Amino acid sequence: MDKDPLILLIDDEPQILRALKTILSAGHFQVISAINGEQGIALAASQSPDVIILDLSLPDMDGIQVCEQIREWSTVPIIVLSVRDSEKDKVAALDKGADDYLTKPFSIDELMARIRVALRHSAQSIGNKETVITAGALSIDLARHIATLNGEELKLTATEFKLLSYLAAHADRVLTHQAILTHVWGFEESDHIEYLRVFIGQLRKKIESDPDNPQVLITDPGVGYRFKTGY
Amino acid sequence: MNIKFHQIPQWLIGLFGSALIIGLVTVVLKLFATGLQIQLIALLYLLPVLICTLFWGLTSGILAGLLSFLAFNFYFIPPYLTLAVHQSQDVITLIVFLIVAVVVSQLIGQARQAERLARKREWEATRMYELISALAGLTDTQSIIQTLAQKIIDTFGFDQVEIIANEQVNEKPVSYRLSKFVPQEGPCELALSMFTTRTTEGEIRLWFDQNTLSLEETRLLAAFSSQGAMAIERVHLMQRENIARVLEESDRVKTSLLNSVSHELRTPLAAIKASASSLRSGAVDWDTDARRELIATIDEETDSLNLLVGNLLDMSRIEAGALKPMKRWNSIQEIIKGVEVKMQTQLAQHPIEYQIPPDYPLVPTDYVLMGQVFTNLFSNSVKYAPPDSPIVVSAGVSDGNALIKVINQSPAVPEEHLEHIFDKFHRVTQADKITGTGLGLSICKGIIEAHGGKIWAENQPEGFSFNMLLPLTLDGELPKIPKDAIDG
Numbered sequence: 070m071d072k073d074p075l076i077l078l079i080d081d082e083p084q085i086l087r088a089l090k091t092i093l094s095a096g097h098f099q100v101i102s103a104i105n106g107e108q109g110i111a112l113a114a115s116q117s118p119d120v121i122i123l124d125l126s127l128p129d130m131d132g133i134q135v136c137e138q139i140r141e142w143s144t145v146p147i148i149v150l151s152v153r154d155s156e157k158d159k160v161a162a163l164d165k166g167a168d169d170y171l172t173k174p175f176s177i178d179e180l181m182a183r184i185r186v187a188l189r190h191s192a193q194s195i196g197n198k199e200t201v202i203t204a205g206a207l208s209i210d211l212a213r214h215i216a217t218l219n220g221e222e223l224k225l226t227a228t229e230f231k232l233l234s235y236l237a238a239h240a241d242r243v244l245t246h247q248a249i250l251t252h253v254w255g256f257e258e259s260d261h262i263e264y265l266r267v268f269i270g271q272l273r274k275k276i277e278s279d280p281d282n283p284q285v286l287i288t289d290p291g292v293g294y295r296f297k298t299g300y
Numbered sequence: 301m302n303i304k305f306h307q308i309p310q311w312l313i314g315l316f317g318s319a320l321i322i323g324l325v326t327v328v329l330k331l332f333a334t335g336l337q338i339q340l341i342a343l344l345y346l347l348p349v350l351i352c353t354l355f356w357g358l359t360s361g362i363l364a365g366l367l368s369f370l371a372f373n374f375y376f377i378p379p380y381l382t383l384a385v386h387q388s389q390d391v392i393t394l395i396v397f398l399i400v401a402v403v404v405s406q407l408i409g410q411a412r413q414a415e416r417l418a419r420k421r422e423w424e425a426t427r428m429y430e431l432i433s434a435l436a437g438l439t440d441t442q443s444i445i446q447t448l449a450q451k452i453i454d455t456f457g458f459d460q461v462e463i464i465a466n467e468q469v470n471e472k473p474v475s476y477r478l479s480k481f482v483p484q485e486g487p488c489e490l491a492l493s494m495f496t497t498r499t500t501e502g503e504i505r506l507w508f509d510q511n512t513l514s515l516e517e518t519r520l521l522a523a524f525s526s527q528g529a530m531a532i533e534r535v536h537l538m539q540r541e542n543i544a545r546v547l548e549e550s551d552r553v554k555t556s557l558l559n560s561v562s563h564e565l566r567t568p569l570a571a572i573k574a575s576a577s578s579l580r581s582g583a584v585d586w587d588t589d590a591r592r593e594l595i596a597t598i599d600e601e602t603d604s605l606n607l608l609v610g611n612l613l614d615m616s617r618i619e620a621g622a623l624k625p626m627k628r629w630n631s632i633q634e635i636i637k638g639v640e641v642k643m644q645t646q647l648a649q650h651p652i653e654y655q656i657p658p659d660y661p662l663v664p665t666d667y668v669l670m671g672q673v674f675t676n677l678f679s680n681s682v683k684y685a686p687p688d689s690p691i692v693v694s695a696g697v698s699d700g701n702a703l704i705k706v707i708n709q710s711p712a713v714p715e716e717h718l719e720h721i722f723d724k725f726h727r728v729t730q731a732d733k734i735t736g737t738g739l740g741l742s743i744c745k746g747i748i749e750a751h752g753g754k755i756w757a758e759n760q761p762e763g764f765s766f767n768m769l770l771p772l773t774l775d776g777e778l779p780k781i782p783k784d785a786i787d788g
Contacts, residue, residue: 156626156668174606176599228782246628254782263629263779266662270631281637281654288634290667291626 074188077118078102079109079135080150081128089122092177098184106130113139120187122180123167125151125158133162140166144194146187150175156291163245163292170243170292186241202237204285204298207276209237216276223275228253232268233276236286236296245293269294314356318364321348326371338390341376342397346404353405357412361405369398424520427455431524435531441465441474444535445502448528449478455524456517458508460484465494465502465532468539473502492521494529501532550619553724557615560738564608568601575601600645607675611739614672615724618746625666625750629779632656632663632670632695632704639674647678649687650708655694663702664774669747676740677706677766684710684764701753702770709763718757 076098080086083104090100101116103109106127113121121139125132136147146168151159159170168190169183193199200212209216211234216223225233232253236244250259258264269288273280287295325348329341336344345368353361373383377390385391431451438444445463452461462477477483488505490513495501504525513521575594578584584591617623633656640652681691689709696703713721722745724738744766748755753770772778 174602258782261780261782263662264782266629266631266779267781281633282641288638288667290635290638290671291628 073097073099074119075099075101075116076184077109077112077116077121079104079106079121079127079132080124081105081126082124085124085150089180092180096181104128106132106135109135110138113143113145117143118145119191120184121145121147122184123147123149125149125155125162133158133165136162136167137165144191146191148180148183148187159292160245160247163243164247168242182241190239190242202240202296202298204237204240204296206278207285209234211238218276225272225275229268229272229275233272233296236294240296240298243289243293243295247293249293265294310356311359314352314360315363317356318348318352318360319367321352322364322367322371324348325368326375330375338372338376338393342372342393345372345397346401349401349405350408353408354412358406358409361409362402365398365401365405368401369394372397420516424516427451427520428523428527431527435527438531439535439538441467441532441535442476444528444531445474445476446478448504448524448531449476452504452506452521452524453478453480456508456521458506460488460507462488462505463494463502463528464505466500468536492525494525494532496526496529496533499533501529501536504528553619556724557739561608561612565605568605568608571601572598572605607679610672611676611743614669614743614747615739618743618750623669623746623750625669625747627664627666627751627774629662629774630665630667630670631660632665632702633660635665635667635670636674636693639671639678643675643678646682647691649689650678650682650685651690652678653690653692655692657695660695661697661702661772662779663770663772665751665770666747669750673744673747673768674706676744680740680766681706681708681710684708686710689763697772698769700772702768702772704768704770705765707760707763707765711764712759713757713764715759718759721757722755 076093078086078089078093078100080089080102081104086102086104090102093100101112101118103112106129109121109123109127112118123132123135127135132149132151136149139145139147147166149159149162149167149170150173151162151170152173159172162170168187171179171183200210202209202211206219207216208218214230214234216225216230216233232249235249235252246262246265247259249265250261254261254264269286270280273283273286277283277285284299285297287297289295325345329344333341333344349361349364349368352364370383373385373394374381377385377394379386385394431448434447434451435444438447445465449461449463452458458480460477460479460483462475464473464475466473484507488507490506490508492504492506493500493502494504504521575597579591579594584594614623633654636652636654640647678691685691685708692705692707694705694707722741724742745755748768748770751770753768755766755768758765758767
């Protein structure tokens, strides 16, 4: 990219805005900010930011609503900020089109990683999609339906491969339980979180070097799962 | 024996009945008993008088007496078919008959009335007893007025009853309406205040057909109303006492919470402030170990502040009864692993040893809240267990429940403290020796109980164990494992 990416911060807390502006500017991003939802939506429309960081608790409107409104006309990646204990809100925001979330307080490493993933995904959706996803020794070829570990082909059942490839196709982004269940098993089964627990457990045994301490298939407590490439 | 309202009055039936019976007896005697002596006929006439008195009471009895006197005179004493009497003997017979008839019917009538009164009293007493015993165990206004309304309808047979009970100040009164058959619209016939010696507790409104209530009904109704008022007053007094007790308790809790929290908040804040200000002052060189140490301190202390804030939030939710776990099928091992990774620094000297079978069932839990439970249990273990001792986590199944144990090697806790360690601010050791708010374990208890489970502590031969029981079913069902999950 020839120009520093533009980030829109929507948060009503001046301390958070101040800290994030300083850190992001130092990380070679351009930063603009809004202190409420209305202003945020207006800036999102007029400035076409590359990434939006949106706090879910805003003084004038619900952050989920902001997300929904921006999604009506834009595919810009949205990362929502929220607090522990509001898993329902996080899931609702993700369902309404948010790309990812961070739980306050978060570390800057996490935030930077999320921003990089968001930028990479929006670049991909414009250009060609990657068909081979790798995470350490694991490699998944989405086009040829093959998963290999250390160069050896993995024996996966059809459902396992469907699950793994869906997660890998959205690498480094969180996918909600409901989204995964609907994609892999269909809408009628989207409440059966126990399916996921069983299949993720099986997949971990096949692809993780220590299944009890997973590095690739990461649980997002109360929200869903994430395929981590170590990007 | 209900009091009826929609019938012909008893006394009218009595009068007609008496006239009818005397008429019948006269006809029968006239047809079959003309040859008998008049003294015998007089005796026979006493019979219907007795019967009428027995059936319909004093008035009918006297009427029957008079009627039989007239009929006897008219038909059986010569000259016949007149009321005139010629022989003095017959005059005496007639007078004696009249006196006997009247006196007998009066005596029987009185006895009967006394018996009726006694029965009625007994019936009223039984109804009162039933009402009092029905109201005795009730502890809320709504069920009291429901019971009272039902008893009033059962006892008096009114068409409709509505009871309005005043509630505490600032609260809407509660009301309950009960109809015998169809709901009645329009204004009520009678409204009674329900009052005790101290206050007015509400109002009873009645709908019925007749114009007035009898004296007995009014008296019984007043007794019902005052019993109801007393029951409601009892509930109100109980509620007030409870509120006062809760306020007092929460006041005490708040004070000790504030004391312990302000101390606990200051500790990490002091460390952060010291580290940040020394970094800012430039007193520490860039790229030294000291600098890295300070930055690590800030990072770690914010984490402990975050745990503390999370605990406070959970505590206030548990206190308010607002902690609603989002139960999903979760792997206990995964939850604990997540906590272990997050607590790496604190757990550096206390490796976690897992004793969980690989095929251990999924447990319906709230991932985040259970994470908080294990964070608190580990953080408690780290405080009390000797350095370089492992923490064992085991999981088994006991009576259809998950039995999970967190066992550390801390010294035994005196038995008398065991059941209190989950109380708020309870400490076995002196407060200044160990840091913490004294909230962690009570939060664990609150969360486990909100899951429908149980947590307790016990001394082990080599250490100390926190035990938890959690249900293995969600809404009464086991997890549905998909058919294609059989792993080849």
